[in-house]
Amino acid sequence: MDKIYAVILAGGSGTRFWPLSRETWPKQMLQIVGEDTLLRQSVRRLNGFIPLDRVLIVTTEKLGQDIKIHLNVFGKNANQIKVIKEPCGRNTAPAIGLASLYVKKIDPEALVLIMPSDHLIKKVHEFENDVRKAVEGAEKGYLVTFGIQPNKPETGYGYMKVQKESVPGLTLRKLHKFVEKPDRETAKTYLKEGNYFWNSGIFLWKVSKIMGEIERYMPDMHRGLERIEESLGTDKERETIEAVYSEMDSQSIDYGVLEKSYDVLTLPASFDWSDVGNWPALDDVLEHDAHGNIVRGNAIGLDNHNSILFGSNRLLATIGLKDMVVVDTPDATFISPKERTQEVKKVVEELKRNGKEEHSVHRTVERPWGSYTVLEKGDRYKIKRIVVKPHEKLSLQVHRHRSEHWVVISGTAKITRNGEVYYVHPNESTYIPVSTRHRLENPGKVPLQIIEVQNGDYVEEDDIERFEDEYGR
Amino acid sequence: MDKIYAVILAGGSGTRFWPLSRETWPKQMLQIVGEDTLLRQSVRRLNGFIPLDRVLIVTTEKLGQDIKIHLNVFGKNANQIKVIKEPCGRNTAPAIGLASLYVKKIDPEALVLIMPSDHLIKKVHEFENDVRKAVEGAEKGYLVTFGIQPNKPETGYGYMKVQKESVPGLTLRKLHKFVEKPDRETAKTYLKEGNYFWNSGIFLWKVSKIMGEIERYMPDMHRGLERIEESLGTDKERETIEAVYSEMDSQSIDYGVLEKSYDVLTLPASFDWSDVGNWPALDDVLEHDAHGNIVRGNAIGLDNHNSILFGSNRLLATIGLKDMVVVDTPDATFISPKERTQEVKKVVEELKRNGKEEHSVHRTVERPWGSYTVLEKGDRYKIKRIVVKPHEKLSLQVHRHRSEHWVVISGTAKITRNGEVYYVHPNESTYIPVSTRHRLENPGKVPLQIIEVQNGDYVEEDDIERFEDEYGR
Numbered sequence: 001m002d003k004i005y006a007v008i009l010a011g012g013s014g015t016r017f018w019p020l021s022r023e024t025w026p027k028q029m030l031q032i033v034g035e036d037t038l039l040r041q042s043v044r045r046l047n048g049f050i051p052l053d054r055v056l057i058v059t060t061e062k063l064g065q066d067i068k069i070h071l072n073v074f075g076k077n078a079n080q081i082k083v084i085k086e087p088c089g090r091n092t093a094p095a096i097g098l099a100s101l102y103v104k105k106i107d108p109e110a111l112v113l114i115m116p117s118d119h120l121i122k123k124v125h126e127f128e129n130d131v132r133k134a135v136e137g138a139e140k141g142y143l144v145t146f147g148i149q150p151n152k153p154e155t156g157y158g159y160m161k162v163q164k165e166s167v168p169g170l171t172l173r174k175l176h177k178f179v180e181k182p183d184r185e186t187a188k189t190y191l192k193e194g195n196y197f198w199n200s201g202i203f204l205w206k207v208s209k210i211m212g213e214i215e216r217y218m219p220d221m222h223r224g225l226e227r228i229e230e231s232l233g234t235d236k237e238r239e240t241i242e243a244v245y246s247e248m249d250s251q252s253i254d255y256g257v258l259e260k261s262y263d264v265l266t267l268p269a270s271f272d273w274s275d276v277g278n279w280p281a282l283d284d285v286l287e288h289d290a291h292g293n294i295v296r297g298n299a300i301g302l303d304n305h306n307s308i309l310f311g312s313n314r315l316l317a318t319i320g321l322k323d324m325v326v327v328d329t330p331d332a333t334f335i336s337p338k339e340r341t342q343e344v345k346k347v348v349e350e351l352k353r354n355g356k357e358e359h360s361v362h363r364t365v366e367r368p369w370g371s372y373t374v375l376e377k378g379d380r381y382k383i384k385r386i387v388v389k390p391h392e393k394l395s396l397q398v399h400r401h402r403s404e405h406w407v408v409i410s411g412t413a414k415i416t417r418n419g420e421v422y423y424v425h426p427n428e429s430t431y432i433p434v435s436t437r438h439r440l441e442n443p444g445k446v447p448l449q450i451i452e453v454q455n456g457d458y459v460e461e462d463d464i465e466r467f468e469d470e471y472g473r
Numbered sequence: 474m475d476k477i478y479a480v481i482l483a484g485g486s487g488t489r490f491w492p493l494s495r496e497t498w499p500k501q502m503l504q505i506v507g508e509d510t511l512l513r514q515s516v517r518r519l520n521g522f523i524p525l526d527r528v529l530i531v532t533t534e535k536l537g538q539d540i541k542i543h544l545n546v547f548g549k550n551a552n553q554i555k556v557i558k559e560p561c562g563r564n565t566a567p568a569i570g571l572a573s574l575y576v577k578k579i580d581p582e583a584l585v586l587i588m589p590s591d592h593l594i595k596k597v598h599e600f601e602n603d604v605r606k607a608v609e610g611a612e613k614g615y616l617v618t619f620g621i622q623p624n625k626p627e628t629g630y631g632y633m634k635v636q637k638e639s640v641p642g643l644t645l646r647k648l649h650k651f652v653e654k655p656d657r658e659t660a661k662t663y664l665k666e667g668n669y670f671w672n673s674g675i676f677l678w679k680v681s682k683i684m685g686e687i688e689r690y691m692p693d694m695h696r697g698l699e700r701i702e703e704s705l706g707t708d709k710e711r712e713t714i715e716a717v718y719s720e721m722d723s724q725s726i727d728y729g730v731l732e733k734s735y736d737v738l739t740l741p742a743s744f745d746w747s748d749v750g751n752w753p754a755l756d757d758v759l760e761h762d763a764h765g766n767i768v769r770g771n772a773i774g775l776d777n778h779n780s781i782l783f784g785s786n787r788l789l790a791t792i793g794l795k796d797m798v799v800v801d802t803p804d805a806t807f808i809s810p811k812e813r814t815q816e817v818k819k820v821v822e823e824l825k826r827n828g829k830e831e832h833s834v835h836r837t838v839e840r841p842w843g844s845y846t847v848l849e850k851g852d853r854y855k856i857k858r859i860v861v862k863p864h865e866k867l868s869l870q871v872h873r874h875r876s877e878h879w880v881v882i883s884g885t886a887k888i889t890r891n892g893e894v895y896y897v898h899p900n901e902s903t904y905i906p907v908s909t910r911h912r913l914e915n916p917g918k919v920p921l922q923i924i925e926v927q928n929g930d931y932v933e934e935d936d937i938e939r940f941e942d943e944y945g946r
Contacts, residue, residue: 314805316806318807320816333788337792347775351788407926
């Protein structure tokens with residue numbers, strides 16, 4: 001087991017949970033089911049059998065920094081996790097290929113466990129046991145897929161048809177074929193026949209084996225990966241990745257390799273699994289009240305039935321809703337019948353087309369040093385509440401179009417302003433004129449909260465010049 | 474026509490339009506239909522035939538000040554309107570009786586036109602013409618009610634059954650009886666028979682006649698009114714009104730007088746009319762899109778039908794709604810099928826029971842000097858945007874539990890702080906320590922906008938001691 005590396009695929013910028021998810025804050029970073037976000041749950045799931053220094057996360061350039069901040073909860077060891085940034089999403093095959101190069105460089109004989117970052121598995125012990133069983137097959141040179149025994153005629157998942165008996169000496173079965181999402185009648189047949197499994201997107205194999213199969217079945221992509229491989233660790237690495245990705249096709253590993261390879265086995269998994277693919281999927285994994293509703297946040301309801309009501313701090317009052325989904329966030333509310341929530345994509349596209357911010361950012365934005373919340377934006381002004389974590393500091397910076405008034409609400413602020421250093425305490429304020437080099441820092445042991453009032457002819461986030469930054473920005 | 478006074482009844486604190494209406498901001502102060510709020514439309518409707526100095530508005534103690542501010546749009550003549558404050562709502566009979574005393578004192582032979590403040594009439598010329606016709610009857614000593622010819626079998630209104638022919642020499646008809654809200658079948662019969670009219674709540678009569686009829690049919694109430702009449706203009710006026718009201722029953726003028734009197738005539742009105750009694754009533758008076766929706770504010774929708782979607786500045790995204798009502802405000806969202814919106818009362822009651830502010834106040838609160846908007850409230854702090862109108866000033870005041878940081882966004886602030894007077898300009902700030910006598914004023918010609926950050930162990934509105942106030946608070 002000390003040869004296994006985990007590759008977590010976290011590039012998804014799914015819009016299906018909008019407005020809770022945003023382009024800059026996708027589903028894997030949401031805490032919609034369970035005690036923590038899906039991504040963090042995915043990392044914790046490995047606890048005990050794959051240490052953090054053998055965990056790689058593949059994500060996009062855009063999400064890279066936020067994902068790193070997101071992993072800070074794992075403490076000092078968080079930076080042992082390798083975060084690989086793709087220039088753009090190209091489906092699973094390139095992501096897996098790219099991550100495999102990094103693993104191969106460390107240990108060409110390593111095993112690699114591939115996992116999505118945004119699925120739910122509650123039974124972590126069963127998961128670990130299943131990985132151990134899969135190791136037997138992977139070590140023998142097989143590509144092992146994890147199949148989930150269906151408990152209902154689900155039409156939203158892809159299926160894998162497998163042999164009814166195990167391969168001699170293993171608990172794994174030969175894979176016959178992948179099957180697209182079926183209609184309900186077909187799904188019922190699959191359920192009855194018993195040798196159809198849901199494709200969980202979890203795989204285990206030797207890095208050498210998958211690279212060999214990619215070479216055989218996806219030769220173009222493999223040539224690109226070879227170019228990247230040569231550049232690894234050199235100062236050409238980033239630009240080579242960008243060049244190769246700009247020419248690479250979007251392909252999934254399922255159809256690029258697994259459909260074609262002769263060496264694929266399936267492990268009938270003993271753990272529970274859900275891809276939490278849309279709002280109605282929550283009905284399978286969250287608790288309901290006596291009327292079948294899932295209710296969160298500041299919600300007051302009267303005679304609602306089988307509805308999903310996700311409130312926020314704002315008050316959400318509903319009467320007589322049936323089979324509806326309502327999602328309330330500080331800046332946007334979404335309402336739809338359950339059966340039509342997938343159309344939220346069209347809403348997000350329209351927002352994007354019209355240049356509306358609500359498709360991409362939340363009112364509260366996480367930063368390596370803490371977070372800020374936009375309380376109001378108006379003509380020539382913007383008001384934010386800023387929270388700086390203990391011992392963290394913002395970059396030394398300058399704004400060319402705005403000045404900033406800061407009032408401290410709690411904690412102590414250490415301010416650097418044009419070289420001068422001073423402290424500001426609760427119920428005190430300070431002022432940063434335009435074009436003044438400044439830095440905000442929390443030297444204390446409790447969070448620092450300040451209210452910032454920006455004044456200027458341009459109050460957007462990109463009016464910032466950074467001189468020194470703790471976080472390499 | 475120069476003997477007519479108008480009495481506008483504006484005591485309603487209806488919850489039926491929550492969350493757009495609040496206890497402190499009822500329906501008559503909302504701009505839901507037409508160019509202005511229903512109350513202001515009611516005042517404007519009199520333009521040209523009843524001048525402002527013959528307009529009286531009866532409202533509650535609670536709403537009195539806000540109503541006065543609300544009427545400021547009528548400029549310098551606004552204070553010619555007499556605002557009469559009832560200690561508490563006691564239905565229409567006491568309100569009409571009380572207002573009649575004030576009219577009678579000026580002119581015992583005056584005619585009084587009674588009107589609700591929260592109904593909609595678009596055809597103001599027809600309205601004026603109808604009043605002129607009604608005058609003929611009122612001057613002959615009749616109590617004239619305005620009946621609306623039904624155009625559908627409405628079950629939400631009370632009806633008046635009238636004689637089929639006019640009284641000789643008048644365009645008015647004898648009233649037979651008032652009828653409670655009918656069921657649909659009965660309403661259909663009324664529509665067919667043609668001599669049933671909706672009761673608009675609009676009446677015209679001599680003040681002497683109505684006082685006489687009140688004396689005859691509501692002798693208890695009349696005795697109370699006589700006590701008040703004696704106190705009018707003396708320093709006992711307020712306390713007498715309070716004493717009488719505390720013992721007075723709630724009674725409507727319809728059932729207290731009009732049902733019993735032998736001298737009631739009905740004018741078949743030629744103007745349009747709606748009582749705008751609930752959300753679905755808007756379907757009769759507002760424009761629809763091609764799919765039968767009424768849409769307002771920052772709303773984005775996909776395939777919605779026959780729904781009422783009232784957005785605010787926040788984004789409201791809806792898919793596939795049918796016959797629904799959605800009302801979004803900065804601090805609360807309400808969602809219900811059209812046919813159940815009347816149950817919103819239960820929601821408001823529950824909020825009240827739980828001590829939630831959302832039942833009573835909006836995030837933006839109007840004041841005589843301007844307005845403030847609560848941007849955020851947290852532990853030991855509150856953030857407001859304050860707008861002071863040109864040449865207006867807040868009271869000279871002290872807070873015992875909070876200090877205030879002010880940052881000017883636009884306009885110029887004149888500050889009085891412990892006797893010192895100084896000016897603060899855009900992008901400048903100042904500080905008011907706790908227990909410091911201070912005053913904020915806009916000496917300029919454009920609105921003054923400031924951001925206020927309050928700090929303290931208690932940041933509620935009632936921590937205020939006023940020393941001088943322009944508005945008699």
